[in-house]
Amino acid sequence: MRKIAISDIHACLKTFRYLLEEKVKLQPEDQLYLLGDYIDRGPDSKGVIDYILQLKEEGFQLHCLMGNHEELLLESMHDSGMREIWDRNGGMTTKRSFGVKAAHKIPEKYLDFFRQLKLYQQSDDYLFVHAGLDFTQADPLSDREGMLWSRNWEKDISYDWLGSRKIIYGHTPRAKEKVIEKFEALGTEQFFCIDAGCVFDHLPGYGHLCAFDLTNSELHFAANRE
Numbered sequence: 001m002r003k004i005a006i007s008d009i010h011a012c013l014k015t016f017r018y019l020l021e022e023k024v025k026l027q028p029e030d031q032l033y034l035l036g037d038y039i040d041r042g043p044d045s046k047g048v049i050d051y052i053l054q055l056k057e058e059g060f061q062l063h064c065l066m067g068n069h070e071e072l073l074l075e076s077m078h079d080s081g082m083r084e085i086w087d088r089n090g091g092m093t094t095k096r097s098f099g100v101k102a103a104h105k106i107p108e109k110y111l112d113f114f115r116q117l118k119l120y121q122q123s124d125d126y127l128f129v130h131a132g133l134d135f136t137q138a139d140p141l142s143d144r145e146g147m148l149w150s151r152n153w154e155k156d157i158s159y160d161w162l163g164s165r166k167i168i169y170g171h172t173p174r175a176k177e178k179v180i181e182k183f184e185a186l187g188t189e190q191f192f193c194i195d196a197g198c199v200f201d202h203l204p205g206y207g208h209l210c211a212f213d214l215t216n217s218e219l220h221f222a223a224n225r226e
């Protein structure tokens with residue numbers, strides 16, 4: 001049994017499948033933590049959700065967290081300001097992939113999937129969250145905004161609060177080399193961002209989807225193959 005985390009798939013279905021099937025070789029006894037941002041920007045948002053639902057149906061053990069892009073989709077259903085932000089950040093590609101002109105036209109089974117996503121999850125000494133934790137708040141795990149949107153929060157970590165736990169997150173893309181560098185620092189640091197910018201393959205060094213095998217302390221990468 002392995003624990004594996006992947007974040008920020010951003011509609012890159014081919015890369016996601018290749019990473020899971022050819023690199024990670026996911027097994028039914030593994031626990032897979034997906035840290036949100038399944039949709040937007042890349043070519044096949046619907047396909048990514050279909051694949052996740054299929055894996056769950058086949059009995060694979062998935063723990064799916066919410067990302068800010070799923071929040072934008074849900075909020076856009078009743079907030080026109082959010083709709084504009086979503087459209088500017090990949091929402092148009094997601095609507096196209098579902099063949100709809102508005103989020104509320106997306107079939108209910110997908111909306112249900114988005115609605116039931118968790119904001120964070122803990123397992124052993126690991127705390128999984130999409131963006132980070134806002135330690136300027138009294139209880140970072142009650143602060144939805146921080147968990148979905150925060151950046152550059154690492155300098156504010158309260159180590160009294162965190163104890164021996166390590167925070168695994170995505171949201172802020174970086175080059176593959178930078179991910180590897182921070183992976184090597186994980187022995188001394190208690191936070192690790194696994195977003196290697198899969199969908200941003202036009203940026204030098206970016207364009208990889210990363211799987212972090214926590215059990216064996218290994219990284220697997222797949223280059224964008226969309």
Ligand SMILES: [Mn+2]
Nearest residue numbers: 037067068171
């Ligand atoms: Mn994000």
